[in-house]
Amino acid sequence: MEIGNKAPEFLGLDENGNEIHLSDFKGKKLVLYFYPKDSTAGCTQEACNLRDNYERFLAKGYAVVGVSVQDAKSHLKFKAKNNLPFPLIADTDMKLNEAFGVWGEKSMYGRKYMGTFRTTFIINEEGVVEQIFGPKQIKVKDHANQILGAE
DSSP: OOTTOBOOSEEEEBTTSOEEEGGGGTTSEEEEEEOSOTTSHHHHHHHHHHHHTHHHHHHTTEEEEEEESSOHHHHHHHHHHHTOOSOEEEOTTOHHHHHTTOEEEEEETTEEEEEEOOEEEEEOTTSBEEEEEOTTTOOTTSHHHHHHTTO
């Protein structure tokens, strides 16, 4: 997925099994953020930073949706523990990760494995990707300011 591409209409199922569609956010900008794993340090910091600034996002016409490959049960626990006000898509089949090009080989301490690259897509009111924050750009403790400051 690149800047200028149209995002897919069907995004996935959230933690409650509800279908999430791009058209659900008509007239809003969508912050679609992909993160590696529920309840890990960096992912929790990022989610809480977005949560703490959620009212700012709403005031500026944004919706926020998180995506990871954990299942709905994991998402429900993560959401409840951190009081997250936005939906989390359970991309267990990795279709959305693959459609956005954020699933691939990672390396930690010399061990290679497949996983999600922390990436945020800003999708405009017409459903077109207008900005991408890649893994090396995202500051998990200050991601909301990165997004809102980049308008």
